[in-house]
Amino acid sequence: MNILSMTGFARHTGEIxxxxxxxxxxxxxxxxxxxxxxxxxxxxxxxxxxxxxxKSKISQKFSRGTVGVSLSLQNQNPCSEIKIDTDFLxxxxxNAKEIYLSNPQVFEKPSPAxxxxxxxxxxxxxxxxxxxxxxxxxxxxxxxxxxxLEKLYQDRLSEGEKMCAALLKTLDDIELKILSAEQIxxxxxxxxxxxxxxxxxxxxxNTAVSPERLEQEILFYxxxxxxxxxxxxxxxxxxxxxxxxxxxxAVGRRLDFLCQELNRxxxxxxxxxxxxxxxxxxxxxxxxxxxxxxxxQNME
Numbered sequence: 631m632n633i634l635s636m637t638g639f640a641r642h643t644g645e646i647x648x649x650x651x652x653x654x655x656x657x658x659x660x661x662x663x664x665x666x667x668x669x670x671x672x673x674x675x676x677x678x679x680x681x682x683x684x685k686s687k688i689s690q691k692f693s694r695g696t697v698g699v700s701l702s703l704q705n706q707n708p709c710s711e712i713k714i715d716t717d718f719l720x721x722x723x724x725n726a727k728e729i730y731l732s733n734p735q736v737f738e739k740p741s742p743a744x745x746x747x748x749x750x751x752x753x754x755x756x757x758x759x760x761x762x763x764x765x766x767x768x769x770x771x772x773x774x775x776x777x778x779l780e781k782l783y784q785d786r787l788s789e790g791e792k793m794c795a796a797l798l799k800t801l802d803d804i805e806l807k808i809l810s811a812e813q814i815x816x817x818x819x820x821x822x823x824x825x826x827x828x829x830x831x832x833x834x835x836n837t838a839v840s841p842e843r844l845e846q847e848i849l850f851y852x853x854x855x856x857x858x859x860x861x862x863x864x865x866x867x868x869x870x871x872x873x874x875x876x877x878x879x880a881v882g883r884r885l886d887f888l889c890q891e892l893n894r895x896x897x898x899x900x901x902x903x904x905x906x907x908x909x910x911x912x913x914x915x916x917x918x919x920x921x922x923x924x925x926x927q928n929m930e
Contacts, residue, residue, distance in 0.1 A: 634787055637661060639659065641657070643657075648764075648767050649760075653703055653706065655701065657700075657774060657775060661782060664695050669699070670698045670699070672700040672701070674702075675750075676764075692783075693930060694880065694882060723745060727740065797922060800921055801871055804915065818904065857903075864895045882928075900912035900913065
């Protein structure tokens with residue numbers, strides 16, 4: 631049963647050697663629930679060209695979840711030039727000044743230190759990387775990311791297996807509650823029969839009761855008494871859920887749809903109930919279905 635949770639975490643560290651230097655790296659990958667696949671990647675500025683490659687790899691591995699990726703990279707033998715983008719700094723300073731002067735009561739006076747801390751103002755250029763070394767670094771980081779992604783996959787798979795066990799247990803409880811409701815409905819058939827007989831007897835002794843009224847009353851009880859259609863559908867939905875688990879894969883959306891169908895039939899069962907025990911069984915059933923639905927939200 632190859633079923634994934636949408637939640638997971640992976641951390642992958644290592645060292646990469648290029649012809650001109652060595653780098654320590656750390657990939658951190660986090661995944662949480664989402665309706666679709668949402669990918670957020672943070673890379674060092676000089677490696678932003680890798681983003682498309684990493685997104686493609688994630689899309690091939692997962693179909694749902696918000697996946698966050700961050701990479702930290704440290705040159706073991708730093709050799710860099712520090713440059714200030716004076717044009718960008720001047721642009722920021724001018725705009726900060728105008729904003730402050732127009733709303734001095736709202737904003738604090740702009741600080742040079744704060745402007746220098748804006749991303750992109752100060753640039754560290756790694757002078758140890760020539761073109762060949764840079765391409766080698768990107769290629770090795772791409773390979774390392776494959777390992778990090780596999781770790782995330784295994785973590786989501788492990789979490790998915792645990793959740794499957796919990797979901798199947800809840801499904802067992804739902805099935806038992808359906809059978810209980812079915813038995814209660816059968817046991818109340820005699821009570822309903824007695825009510826129908828009482829209506830007929832009243833009609834025979836009370837000419838004020840019209841045949842149409844009697845017919846409506848009997849029809850009301852007959853319709854309320856029959857919940858077999860609802861219990862049959864509930865059992866069929868449970869069988870469908872088990873089949874989905876058996877087939878594996880991306881089960882989240884299909885199970886979520888089944889939860890809606892289960893809840894619809896449970897609501898009908900409660901609305902037709904003429905017995906307190908059957909009503910309680912229906913409410914218990916709704917609680918179990920909601921518990922099942924909440925767990926399903928974590929599945930891919």
